[in-house]
Amino acid sequence: MMTSPLIVDAMQVEIGATERWPDDVHLYQPYQVQQMTLPDNASCLSVKTFLNMSGLKYSLELRTNAEEMSPSGKVPFIYIPPFIHSGMDPIVAAVNTRGFSLSESLNDTERSELRAYMVMIENILVTKPRYGSIHPWPINLIIPWQKQRSIKAKLEAKGWADKSLEQVYDEVKTCCQALSERLQDQEYFFGDKPTELDAMVFGHLYTLLTTNLPDIDLAIIIRNYGNLANFCKRVEIKYFREIEED
């Protein structure tokens, strides 16, 4: 017997609200270097940062087929038995229904605006040959092409496909300018406590700063905003190095 997805969703909301954080939570993502596109990498890093900031325990599972396992095709996805949530927003929502929240006072408009910018920026920089290297010949030649096609379609929908590299850099600059002004000298974007916005900004900026791209101009643009670069350093030390040391 197949349970209808609608019932499962309803169950998910109900049970999700009553249960706290079980011990066997797993976060699934593809192998970082060999497999992921930049936006996926940023998204995985954002989710990990978010969970670390929330102080929630999980075990990280690296799978070559993480993308195919995910119900929505998005990575990462979190498996809180028996439920699966994929993508940043649904994971944040799922964590919230379990009574953990980083942001009560978050400005929705600002967040979605920022998110839209981020996704668009990084979609430009899909590194085609890296994706699919774990598959055997000849499908390792076909899958990246399929992926590239789907990303191109996404970009066209957003009207980004025809932009030149200079235009893209301008957009990135505008975006960083806005973020930098929002952050100013504060510890985090909304004062001294981290929110999911911090997790997301870190995930995306850190990915751009540290990934070896054919073009390093984007990293240079980000470094020009000192407070953003310092922010990345702070978060990395506090939520990754210190946690690893524990």
Next chain:
Amino acid sequence: MLLREISDDQKGKIQEVIVKGIYKTKEDFLKKTFKHVFKAENFSEIKRAIEEATVRLNTLEIFKGSRPKFILDIYEGPGAQPDGYTLILNEKEKYFTGGTTAQIDRDNAYLKTYGKVPNVFGRGESLSAAFTLNPKYGFNREYGSKNLVFKKPIGADPNYMLNADLFHSNQEYTWSGYKELARGVVLGLSFPFMNGSHNIQWNGIWRDLRALSPATSFAVREESGHTLKSSIREYAGLGGNIEFLKHDMEFQISQKLPLETVIQLSLAGGLMKSLNPSRDISINDRFFTGGPTSLRGFNFQGVGPHMNGNALGADAYWLCGLHVYRPLPFNIGKSEIGRHFRTHFFVNAGNLVNIDMNKTAKENFQTLSESYRLSYGGGIVLMFGFAKLELNYVFPIRSMEGDRICPGLQFGVGIEFL
């Protein structure tokens, strides 16, 4: 006009073969087809050689109609011998066949539309395409399967045949909670060997497996993704990322008893072994069993390891069935329709388990024999051609945890039955 009584051992020689109405068939192909006709020394040999050529022409669908008509005339050309004859064939070449058929298997009905161009390059090659739809999904092309087959006889002999197939299929495996998109190539060669036809095949399949719904169990979900399987028969491990050995066998014996009773014993078993210890055999390669055509009294593929109602399959199985068939009682069984029916009583047993490589063969054998499933029942069998239809009342009397049992009335359609 030739009006003469001809006896089989009368001497005769075909000196000329005339094939009329030929537009696309090549001459060298026809020469090979009629090669033996020229070698015949008497009429019995001529008849046999013509019969052989007819079978070849029919198998390769060169002409319309299944019985080409030959005319024998006295040969009067250069070098004519006293018992020399001319063989004349006048038929129309076949250009296209096709149609739509309905197929039923397990719990699905399919609509198959196919087209075939026989003798496409004039040497007996054929090119056919088929498109199969499952009306359950409406006319959604995503859930159809397509295949394109090219066949070529070697030396105009249909017993030696090369084939190359391309296929694309998208299917749902509801009992396991997944769907699979498969694209592949088959290259094969069939040839006569000992006293049968043998076939060597290389198979390359790219499979993309996805969970069917959010309710699909996590064990099945973990198997999602792309796999490439390259195999000769079922030896997989020639490139690709699937490596295993699979053995599978069936055995059936029937014995007539007095009072028109037939007793039948069927045995089947299979075993597969991963050749790469770090990789398990994936769900779309594993064995499944259970259902109205195998282990009756269970749901289709409902025997063996399950998680959240999804069948996971396993790497070893055995099945055993004992049937007693009787004609319908009284005189109904002798009527025109009644002859297609039988009543039967049966006992089925079987098991499907995973072999643990860390255990000894003896321990594994114990698991296979101890956790067996057992069912018995009776019903009516309808036979039409090579397919069978069964309506049974079944009592599953031994099942294991996780099995999906189906006691009571069970209906089955199929070609192969246990």
